[in-house]
Amino acid sequence: MLIIDCPYCGPRDQSEFSNGGEAHVKRPDGSADIGDREWGEYVFIRANPKGIFYERWVHSHGCRKWFNCVRDTSTDEILKIYKIDEERPKLDSFKNNVKTPSGEPNLGSGNFTVKK
Amino acid sequence: MSELNLTDNKFIQFHQKIGFKFDGVKYYGYKGDTIASALLRNNIKLIGRSFKYHRPRGFYTCGIEEPNALVQIISEYSEPNTRATIKKIYEGMEIESQNRWPTLETDIGSINNIFSPVFPAGFYYKTFMGPHKNFWKKIYEPIIRKAAGLGKPPKEFKAVSTHLHHNVDITIVGGGLNGLIAAKSLIDTKFSVLLIDFDDQLGGILNNSNKVQSVNNQTPMDWISETVKEIENSKNIKLLRNTLVTTYNYINHLIAVEDKFVGSRPLKGKVNSTLHKIRTDQVILSNGHIERFLSFQNNDLPGIMLCSSFEKYMCRYGVIPSKETVIFSNNSNSESLVFSLIKKGFKPKAYIDSRSGENIEPDLFDLIRKNDIPLYTNSQIKGAFGSKKLQKILVEDSSGGVNEIKTDFLCLSGGINPDVHLFTQSKGLLDWDEKDLTYKPAQAFQPTITLGSASGQFDFNAITNEINEKLDVFGIKPVEINLKLNTSHKFKIEKLWEVLPQKQTIWSKSFIDLQNDVTTKDIRQAISEGFDRIEHLKRYTTNSMGTDQGKISSINALGIVSDLLDKKVSEVGTTIYRPPYAPLSFAAIAGRNSYEYYDPERKSPIHNWHISNGAVFEDVGQWKRPWYFPINKNETMDEAVQRESKNVRENAGVLDGSTLGKIEIKGKDALAFMNLIYTNSFSKMKPGSSRYALMLGEDGMVKDDGIICKISDEHFIATTTTGGAATVLGCMEEYAQTEWPNLNVYMNSITEQYATFNISGPKTRNIIEKVFPEVNFSNEAFPFMTFQFHEYEDTPIRILRASFTGEMGYEIYVPSNQALKIWEKIINFGKEFGLKPYGTESMHLLRAEKGYIIVGQDTDGSITPLDLGLDWMIGKSKKDFLGKRSLIRSDTIRKDRKQLVGILPINKNDRLEEGQHIILDKEIKTPMPMLGHITSCYQSPTLGYNFALAVIKNGQSLIGTKAFASTPELKTIEVEIVEPIFYDKENTKLAS
Numbered sequence A: 001m002l003i004i005d006c007p008y009c010g011p012r013d014q015s016e017f018s019n020g021g022e023a024h025v026k027r028p029d030g031s032a033d034i035g036d037r038e039w040g041e042y043v044f045i046r047a048n049p050k051g052i053f054y055e056r057w058v059h060s061h062g063c064r065k066w067f068n069c070v071r072d073t074s075t076d077e078i079l080k081i082y083k084i085d086e087e088r089p090k091l092d093s094f095k096n097n098v099k100t101p102s103g104e105p106n107l108g109s110g111n112f113t114v115k116k
Numbered sequence B: 001m002s003e004l005n006l007t008d009n010k011f012i013q014f015h016q017k018i019g020f021k022f023d024g025v026k027y028y029g030y031k032g033d034t035i036a037s038a039l040l041r042n043n044i045k046l047i048g049r050s051f052k053y054h055r056p057r058g059f060y061t062c063g064i065e066e067p068n069a070l071v072q073i074i075s076e077y078s079e080p081n082t083r084a085t086i087k088k089i090y091e092g093m094e095i096e097s098q099n100r101w102p103t104l105e106t107d108i109g110s111i112n113n114i115f116s117p118v119f120p121a122g123f124y125y126k127t128f129m130g131p132h133k134n135f136w137k138k139i140y141e142p143i144i145r146k147a148a149g150l151g152k153p154p155k156e157f158k159a160v161s162t163h164l165h166h167n168v169d170i171t172i173v174g175g176g177l178n179g180l181i182a183a184k185s186l187i188d189t190k191f192s193v194l195l196i197d198f199d200d201q202l203g204g205i206l207n208n209s210n211k212v213q214s215v216n217n218q219t220p221m222d223w224i225s226e227t228v229k230e231i232e233n234s235k236n237i238k239l240l241r242n243t244l245v246t247t248y249n250y251i252n253h254l255i256a257v258e259d260k261f262v263g264s265r266p267l268k269g270k271v272n273s274t275l276h277k278i279r280t281d282q283v284i285l286s287n288g289h290i291e292r293f294l295s296f297q298n299n300d301l302p303g304i305m306l307c308s309s310f311e312k313y314m315c316r317y318g319v320i321p322s323k324e325t326v327i328f329s330n331n332s333n334s335e336s337l338v339f340s341l342i343k344k345g346f347k348p349k350a351y352i353d354s355r356s357g358e359n360i361e362p363d364l365f366d367l368i369r370k371n372d373i374p375l376y377t378n379s380q381i382k383g384a385f386g387s388k389k390l391q392k393i394l395v396e397d398s399s400g401g402v403n404e405i406k407t408d409f410l411c412l413s414g415g416i417n418p419d420v421h422l423f424t425q426s427k428g429l430l431d432w433d434e435k436d437l438t439y440k441p442a443q444a445f446q447p448t449i450t451l452g453s454a455s456g457q458f459d460f461n462a463i464t465n466e467i468n469e470k471l472d473v474f475g476i477k478p479v480e481i482n483l484k485l486n487t488s489h490k491f492k493i494e495k496l497w498e499v500l501p502q503k504q505t506i507w508s509k510s511f512i513d514l515q516n517d518v519t520t521k522d523i524r525q526a527i528s529e530g531f532d533r534i535e536h537l538k539r540y541t542t543n544s545m546g547t548d549q550g551k552i553s554s555i556n557a558l559g560i561v562s563d564l565l566d567k568k569v570s571e572v573g574t575t576i577y578r579p580p581y582a583p584l585s586f587a588a589i590a591g592r593n594s595y596e597y598y599d600p601e602r603k604s605p606i607h608n609w610h611i612s613n614g615a616v617f618e619d620v621g622q623w624k625r626p627w628y629f630p631i632n633k634n635e636t637m638d639e640a641v642q643r644e645s646k647n648v649r650e651n652a653g654v655l656d657g658s659t660l661g662k663i664e665i666k667g668k669d670a671l672a673f674m675n676l677i678y679t680n681s682f683s684k685m686k687p688g689s690s691r692y693a694l695m696l697g698e699d700g701m702v703k704d705d706g707i708i709c710k711i712s713d714e715h716f717i718a719t720t721t722t723g724g725a726a727t728v729l730g731c732m733e734e735y736a737q738t739e740w741p742n743l744n745v746y747m748n749s750i751t752e753q754y755a756t757f758n759i760s761g762p763k764t765r766n767i768i769e770k771v772f773p774e775v776n777f778s779n780e781a782f783p784f785m786t787f788q789f790h791e792y793e794d795t796p797i798r799i800l801r802a803s804f805t806g807e808m809g810y811e812i813y814v815p816s817n818q819a820l821k822i823w824e825k826i827i828n829f830g831k832e833f834g835l836k837p838y839g840t841e842s843m844h845l846l847r848a849e850k851g852y853i854i855v856g857q858d859t860d861g862s863i864t865p866l867d868l869g870l871d872w873m874i875g876k877s878k879k880d881f882l883g884k885r886s887l888i889r890s891d892t893i894r895k896d897r898k899q900l901v902g903i904l905p906i907n908k909n910d911r912l913e914e915g916q917h918i919i920l921d922k923e924i925k926t927p928m929p930m931l932g933h934i935t936s937c938y939q940s941p942t943l944g945y946n947f948a949l950a951v952i953k954n955g956q957s958l959i960g961t962k963a964f965a966s967t968p969e970l971k972t973i974e975v976e977i978v979e980p981i982f983y984d985k986e987n988t989k990l991a992s
């Protein structure tokens, strides 16, 4: 269970929040000039990386504000939380010190010794 | 009785006799006894039958690691799978053994043991596969269901549990020697500390063994009580006894469950257990170690027990399970038991050690020699034998000769493991220690400190250094611990996992998992079948998958596998330990979120009126809505709905629509925002008018509908479906904040602020004119789809002319606290015009006759407005709205999409049903091409026959053709596909 530092309310238990999926997905306006592919990617396609992920959260059982978050999905470490109108923080500004328990950040998860 | 002394101590009050029943027979124990210690006092050694083979089993341990002694507590709602080794007795307790029939002594299921070739490793997986698909269902499953399994589920269970949150700096798990030293050193520091122990008595190994003679020149008992007193008196340390940490989550989040009724019958209606949810900056794991067993033939017989457990029964409970036990060991942990037994004057019948004489601790060697205890070095137990209890063992000595020793008891020690469950749950990494032959914590993943044997530090003389080194981060004063020991301070072990079996009879088995009845033969077989990865092997054999998670045996399995594969144990790896550490009840997890508190019940402001007028309720989301109002007890739902619906069509009916979601939208850009959220265009709407509107997802599918009232360009009120209110508000908030933050708009739920009453029927105007005589309800003054604000006896109300039934209708919005007054007024004034309340079922019927859809019933998230024939609701001139672009995707403009149609039976006596498939052929064959299915279906009192709405492929172009509806009995009903409207097709009544 994460502790999430709501930019409006402060640190709160994860149970007060809802996850809103990938952040910084630009919504094309709904005009017919957009191709099926571009619109389809906006509607259906989301990233799901193991590692650093820019995602959205909403403090649904709190202030009901949406905000953005950078989380390492392999360690669950929250690297940054920022308001929805703030710039997307640069990737190289995060130093990810925590190694995953499996020691293999790029692929799947599992038991260290078994995989070896 | 097998008792040592009867002097009261802090563990057992010998002056307080406790009567309890086991399998119907009354026994006595003392205050402080566990079920196991009390039964052992009474010389009861057979406690249950095993899971698969129904073999007789006894008490293997004296703690939470127990694999065998699971019992059913009849006096506590028949709580199953309770560990007899930790559950304390109380007066009047009733206990039953499990998994036996008809009795524990004569169990018929033990025939499974003879048929054991039928239950090999991977039995379940193999059985699922053949020889015929019916084999599992018809033959195996009934047999297994009956024969296998643990206890029976409890009956009429209503436990009460509560949750408690903690936010502390340091949490110490385990109040044994190391935990107490750590806690003591943190007294009066700036840290808030939580010290948790599973036991009611702190002290751990000091209580349970004679290993330690003195601590800082005090007896262990004096040192414990002094230290605990200091901790209790401190301001910064909170002590939780009887509390088991079951879970170590990410971000130092611990879950612990506290038993509030240790040694007494849980009181009805009182909190039985507390679930502690702990957030902490630092965790100190000082939760000790667990002794392992050893595998040899029939190592499961009652009368076989772990060495440290035997000693714990003596030291802690003053009961000696046997006065003439044999000891078998490969390590130094057995030394303390030999010392304790000799101290009490019950010297072991024989001491067997797989190590050679020079590798045995010199003190232990001398002790055994001095007391003339038969000593077998370099020796192994080949097998144990007996019927329902141990009677003899066979020992192979160093020369290869086999000796038979008659004995009723055998103590085993196969080594010790740090209790790493919590450490690995926290994602810490383990390392195999080749010297101590066990996995030890190596690298913490979270801020976790391990102390003492929990860290794999088995040397008593190293305690002071370890604590000072590891607790240095807290900047506390170094401690000095001076221990005097009765046994050697170091741990030494020689490798032995299993004494190789030489099969004597079919009954003989060498177990590796006692709870799940897994044998070492199963392990061999699994490996020979290719399951040589430890995680695969675990699942294939079910090894260590019981509720004890193989606490005394899983490492042994790794050892055996490593030998078989000729690999190092570190290469074999370990399976992942998952929470919970030990089973905890669902009641504890649920806490107060149970029964009536599980989900809020939402009620209309006039709910009590509905009750007193005989309404039958239906759950709609969290809401209780009147389903129908039977006029007497004999009226069925069907009759009531026909009567109510007919009355609406002929006179008038009133519906409590208060549960409909209501959202108020305000702001300079409210109009622009509403145009983006809904498909409709609100730009040209006049203030005071309203519009039926659709909301889509970005995928173009219908998500919700409702009526939008426009008060001005800067102020709207939207209604939503009853179930969709929260989602719609959430969606509006999301888009307002994330996509269009430049729009000045605010929204708020006003669902509970207003009650909504919906009057409809041909006599509506007569009634409403009486209720609100000052309002002009003529068509000219109050046209269809407009609304007006009025004051009624100082109550501000909003009246909207709209209809969900196809009849002329008005919706009245009243502040909730004035709702009953207005409702009763409507009912009273309506009487002379035949006005009757109606429920949701009649509402559904009436709207379906008009072809009005219900989102979520006639749509399922794969239906676009075009599929519903609602093209007219799309503001095509609008540049954008939610899901607009999706409406011209290649998939959404497909001609053969499922579309909404009406269905009528050709034979008007035929009855259709919701969910029936629409097909083109009269004959049902396999495979059967299906057009779609019926989404709503009713018997119309107005038409006099069945009608239905359906979504079927290419539906709009099939209107006017014939098809069939299939029934579950594989029959077909001939139907006609029609326009989805059955009543007043010209819409003359709405505006009448």
Ligand SMILES: [Zn+2]
Pocket: A006, A007, A008, A009, A010, A059, A062, A063, A064, A065
């Ligand atoms: Zn907040």
